[in-house]
Amino acid sequence: MLVAESRRPGPVVWLTACIHGDEVGGTAIVHDVFGLLRKEGLSRGSVRAFPLINSMGFENVSRYINTDREDLNRCFPGDPRGSLGEQIARRLYDAIMKSEPSLVIDLHNDWVQSIPYILLDPPQAYPNARTERRTLELARATGLLLVEDSDVFHPLRNTLAGAIVDAGVPAFTIEAGGAYAVVEEGVAAGRDAVLSTLRSMEMIDWFLPAGHPGTGKALRYTNRPLCSTSGLIRFDVQPGQEIRKGQILAQVFSAFGSREESLLATADGFVLGLEDHARVLPGREVIAVAEQS
Ligand SMILES: [Zn+2]
Structure with a gap:
C-alpha cells in the first residue's frame, strides 16, 4: 500500500490498480500520481493506493488471479471464508472501508485500440441520491467521457467500484486506454483525470485541469x-x-x-x-x- 498524507485533515481518496493482471497502465498512473504528490505536496487529506493488486495475474500476463480463471473484480465485497478471490476481495474491501474513504478510483485498461473513459454504475445501483450525485460530480471533474454500464451482458455486480458504491461511498472506474503494455498516452490521460479530481476536492493546488468538467449526463455503454x-x-x-x-x-x-x-x-x-x-x-x-x- 502507498500512502501520501497531508498534515491537514481532509478527504481520503483511494487508487486501486491492476486488479486485472494484464491491465498494467493503472500501476504506472499510481507511480506518476505519487511521484507528483511527493514533489508538489498534498494540501489536505490523504491519497492511498494499492498499486498492483493482482500480482499473480501480472506475472502470468493474465486478467485472472489463478488457473481457475477467477476474476477478482467479480468477487466483491468478498467473503473471508469464500474462494481465493473472495478472500482477497474481502481483505481489500475491509482495508479500504476502514479508512472511511471519500472516493475510490479503480484503474483499468481496455482493448488495445480504445480511448480513455469513465465507467459508472447504472443509476439503479446507487443506494441513495446523495451517493449518486457525489459520484457523478467527482467523475465529471476528471474531464473524461462518462459512460454508465447498462448492458445486460455486462452487469457490474460484484466489482470493487460497485461494492464501494453499495456501501454509500462514491466510486468509479477509469478505463485508461489499451491493456498489456504501458501505453503512455493512456497513462497521461488517467494521471490528469486523477489530478483533476484531487484538485476539485481541494487536495492539491498545483495542477490546472486542461479541460472543463462536463455537466452532461453519462452515455450508455454497450x-x-x-x-x-x-x-x-x-x-x-x-x-x-x-x-x-x-x-x-x-x-x-x-x-x-x-x-x-x-x-x-x-x-x-x-x-x-x-x-x-x-x-x-x-x-x-x-x-x-x-x-x-
Ligand atoms: Zn479491467
Missing part, C-alpha cells in the same frame, strides 16, 4: 451490435469517433474476401474501443460504444 458470423473483421470506424445510428461500424469477410456481414450502429454515440483480434465468431463482442439515449 457491446452491441454483436457479431453473428465468423471470419476476419475489418473496422470502418476508429476509437473516439462520433457515429450515427445505422452507420457501418465493421464488416466481416470470409477467407476468400466475400462479405459475410456488416455491423451497423444501433444508436448515435461514440466508439470507445475495438476488439483486439481479427478472427471473430458468432456472438462475439467486437466493439464498445457509448450510446446517446
Whole structure:
C-alpha cells in the first residue's frame, strides 16, 4: 500500500490498480500520481493506493488471479471464508472501508485500440441520491467521457467500484486506454483525470485541469451490435469517433474476401474501443460504444 498524507485533515481518496493482471497502465498512473504528490505536496487529506493488486495475474500476463480463471473484480465485497478471490476481495474491501474513504478510483485498461473513459454504475445501483450525485460530480471533474454500464451482458455486480458504491461511498472506474503494455498516452490521460479530481476536492493546488468538467449526463455503454458470423473483421470506424445510428461500424469477410456481414450502429454515440483480434465468431463482442439515449 502507498500512502501520501497531508498534515491537514481532509478527504481520503483511494487508487486501486491492476486488479486485472494484464491491465498494467493503472500501476504506472499510481507511480506518476505519487511521484507528483511527493514533489508538489498534498494540501489536505490523504491519497492511498494499492498499486498492483493482482500480482499473480501480472506475472502470468493474465486478467485472472489463478488457473481457475477467477476474476477478482467479480468477487466483491468478498467473503473471508469464500474462494481465493473472495478472500482477497474481502481483505481489500475491509482495508479500504476502514479508512472511511471519500472516493475510490479503480484503474483499468481496455482493448488495445480504445480511448480513455469513465465507467459508472447504472443509476439503479446507487443506494441513495446523495451517493449518486457525489459520484457523478467527482467523475465529471476528471474531464473524461462518462459512460454508465447498462448492458445486460455486462452487469457490474460484484466489482470493487460497485461494492464501494453499495456501501454509500462514491466510486468509479477509469478505463485508461489499451491493456498489456504501458501505453503512455493512456497513462497521461488517467494521471490528469486523477489530478483533476484531487484538485476539485481541494487536495492539491498545483495542477490546472486542461479541460472543463462536463455537466452532461453519462452515455450508455454497450457491446452491441454483436457479431453473428465468423471470419476476419475489418473496422470502418476508429476509437473516439462520433457515429450515427445505422452507420457501418465493421464488416466481416470470409477467407476468400466475400462479405459475410456488416455491423451497423444501433444508436448515435461514440466508439470507445475495438476488439483486439481479427478472427471473430458468432456472438462475439467486437466493439464498445457509448450510446446517446
Ligand atoms: Zn479491467
